[in-house]
Amino acid sequence: MSRAARLLQLLEHLRAHRRPVLGADLARASGVSLRTLYRDIGTLREQGAQIEGDPGVGYVLRPGFTLPPLMFSEDELEALVLGARWVAAHAADGELAAAAQGVMNRITTTLPAELRLAVETSGLFVPARADAQPVAPWLPALRQAIRDEHALWLDYRDEADRATRRRVWPFAMAFFDHARLIAAWCELRQDFRSFRADRVVALEATGQRYPERRHVLLQRWRAGCLNVHPAGQAADRS
Template identity: 80%
Template sequence: MSRAARLLQLLEHLRARRQPVPGAVLAEQAGISLRTLYRDIATLREQGALIEGDPGVGYVLRPGFTLPPLMFSEDELEALVLGARWVASQAADPELARAAQGVMNRIGATLPTALRLGVETSGLFVPRRAHAVPAAPWLPALRQAIRAEHALWLDYRDESGAATRRRVWPFAMAFFDHARLIAAWCELRQGFRHFRADRVVDLADTGARYPERRHALIRRWRAHMHAEHPQLETAADRS
């Protein structure tokens, strides 16, 4: 976990308590030493967090502290709410769904009362589809591999049912209404390939970083897609 993420997590622990929390408890929750906790408390205080308390007494966060980057307009908040609700209901990835809910909880905890009420009572909803894309237990491993630029062993069945095992370099995943699509460089075919998530039998992270950076793969993939389908605009072109 990065230090920035750890500081945000520490703020969340403090916000959840009304009474002073012993430093040892906070350190245990964060998985850090007491000395590191004291440094983190000092850093948050320097950033304007109103944390009261001392070693041996405990710490409590006074209400009213708002992180400046989380000041959004009403339109921006509605976009965040809608996006988070879509991920929670449509992504077919339980870990990603929990992360989306965590984002909304964090935003709600730092907003002024009026804006928080608007988020909590937003009238923008994402209905569940009658035929939802089934969850796949390996989706978190896939996202982690994309993030870490790791090669994967992929067990796959094509449209005809033929099974193959191949080593791929995943660099993107598209969330279509009817399916999830994995974009990767395939060592077996020595080219870019797209794999339907519902045809993946299993995958395993090799733990080894593939020899090319993800942004370079995406650049080459975009050039390949334009050459093969000049009329097609990819999602990456709009980002």
């Protein structure tokens, strides 16, 4: 087993336990000596793993840790590069574009020199669209509301140019080629509705959590409430 594979396996052992695991038990599960196990723990910590504990006490991986970049294959790295470049070029969200660049900067600074060069000189590009979506200043507020499960006041113009103001519970946003679609529960219609992002006039945060959890809304929505025509055109239901 390669060292990289062994480190990955060690992370998986730690991830499977919520309580500290003795170094001897981790070493036995990994098939290495206790001394090697301590070195591996140190390596993972250097790579950013939030591993708490000490010899004789045990070790536990703090929740939320993601695998360090050294675990990515070349194909996975290329997928990350391509995805980050797409977000930067097509998301119409300055904060999200900056975050995508930040992700790539963080990854490249921790990669071995050979892989770092491969990322920096990647031949995978995402050309800007001639009909690129205009930057929408309210997109960060929308993403935050989805993340926090907060209701929003939405000022919207439908395809007939009728203006409405309504309170919605946003839980998802889809990035189609021809449109950005916001999925939300609409208190006015008492039903799921899809809103095209380019028809949003303004969003206003309420700071109030909506009564259902986002994953529950997603489950109900996936059961049949997402309106997408077979040809891929997003429907405008307001």
